[in-house]
Amino acid sequence: MSPTAHSLPTPLLVLDAEQLDRNIDAMAAVRPGPALRPHVKAFKSTELARHVARRGGHDSFCCATLREMEGMVAAGLDHDLLLANETLDTDRLARIVEQSDGRITVAVDSTETITAAAGTGASVLIDVDVGMPRCGCAPAEAGRLADLARAAGLEVRGVMGYEGHVVGEPDRGRRVAAVHDSMQLLRRALEDVGGGIASAGGTGTFDLHDWADEVQAGSYLLMDTHYARLGLPFLQALTVETTVISSSPDRGWAVLDAGLKAFGMDHGNPSADRWEIFYCSDEHTTVLPDQNGSLPGVGDRVALTPAHIDPTVACHESIHVVSDGEVVDRWPVDLRGW
């Protein structure tokens, strides 16, 4: 008999297998096959990526780190793999290309990153700043960098532009307008660059792209309270199961055995269905009574929902896949680190 999540030590990442599949299906209905490039950074697990490839029918992935790229190549999930980020590590990039049977592409936004990619055998996308102050060249520079890359012997596949300043905007109308503005910038850059492919987007804008060829989304698979505000057709599939280790109705709080080391805290505290979160410390979350004034008792299990899914998964070694109350699989979070 399979164990239940309740029989395993906590804190424990628990993945609802049915909800994961509903999220995969909802995305694939809007962005089938190569119209979606699932972003590995959101879950850092080759087993989860393999499941998404099989069920969702997407076989092009993108990564944020070289470690993620290396792991995806080793797992054979490298049919068309994009490092949607800049790197100066020529040696590691060359090894990734050498070990891959598929196609490796890397984002470049400067002379230095083009030089780093040259001779590795990787193709490139010109990364364009479409409004978020991070990587990406100024749009007017894109054509010049494409020329430079081609002169260095690199194949330029097109452009990439991540409208990260837009994906969390709660008002859908404003999201629509801002995506339009960003894609106008990317469209003009693509005219200068050539190569055909425009890669953009994220979970918050997955259905607002009528021009870009592919959307880079990952959070839609597991979700978090931050994305839940947007009213997307994806629901929470992953929680952190905790155990109550101390409870004091007299003093008015109870303590769970998962704290800020078990969660990405940049978007704030995790949430519980019933209990208000008082505060998190390293290995504890203190909760306050519910609306009826009651607290969970010592030994009870309480599920917490992360505020930000990507860094939360990265705190854990494995994801426990639960179906019908039973743990049916354990997927290592094997792409952590750098």
Place this chain on the structure above:
Amino acid sequence: MSPTAHSLPTPLLVLDAEQLDRNIDAMAAVRPGPALRPHVKAFKSTELARHVARRGGHDSFCCATLREMEGMVAAGLDHDLLLANETLDTDRLARIVEQSDGRITVAVDSTETITAAAGTGASVLIDVDVGMPRCGCAPAEAGRLADLARAAGLEVRGVMGYEGHVVGEPDRGRRVAAVHDSMQLLRRALEDVGGGIASAGGTGTFDLHDWADEVQAGSYLLMDTHYARLGLPFLQALTVETTVISSSPDRGWAVLDAGLKAFGMDHGNPSADRWEIFYCSDEHTTVLPDQNGSLPGVGDRVALTPAHIDPTVACHESIHVVSDGEVVDRWPVDLRGW
């Protein structure tokens, strides 16, 4: 020849070996030997613990998780090991006691946690709430719980009370007064409990305890910007080395290749000596020009100082120990997870 940190891939935890030793010495001068129980949760590395034991002369440690306890036992660093936290996992606790040649103690604060400890062979400390709303029984309950524990066959070694609400108070006078108030509560609890040992404190109050037998401190070893505000005699020994992967003086920012997945973010952004932090995203930190209007260039290395050391170390696989500019050792962060 040993590599320099600059030749290794980033993000990279870099530990200044000389500063670590100065921190160890400064603490040992005030709290020698068993007057300090170094807290493993702050660094999660058995190699670092071994170094602290050798140089600082402390051979009693405390842990926050069972995983930390298991690792310390396996490493032979278990002469006198305290789980300064509550657990209901009788089986794992019993295995830890069985595998240890030393003395295993666990904090208890309820009937349930006493029942979980009974029969494992562990001794207990009665965990007392001294003002921080987390684990710990009400002070007036401590004697009753001690009786209960002894009736269950447990050896009661004394009391533990962590004044976590005080350790970050920037005003030293207020810290002194608050520690006094907390220790009054713990002192009265010890009278009811018996057993002799009072375990308390943390880095922020390490020199304010004239009554407690031992102080539980860990952050003093590596430090962070949060503790740096207190004017303690410990200086920053650990930074996260990053590489600049994108830089745009025209637009006014540069991008480092370490983001919020490389830092505990609950105390806010990390800091750089020269550059103002604009914001962190998953794998990037965007910085603004320095006072002279200049930015680091692509390929430059920039060291970031964590706001909170404990969860930052827990994001990484290993600590690179640097002395005189050379990497002289690599200490695995082998106590991560739960």
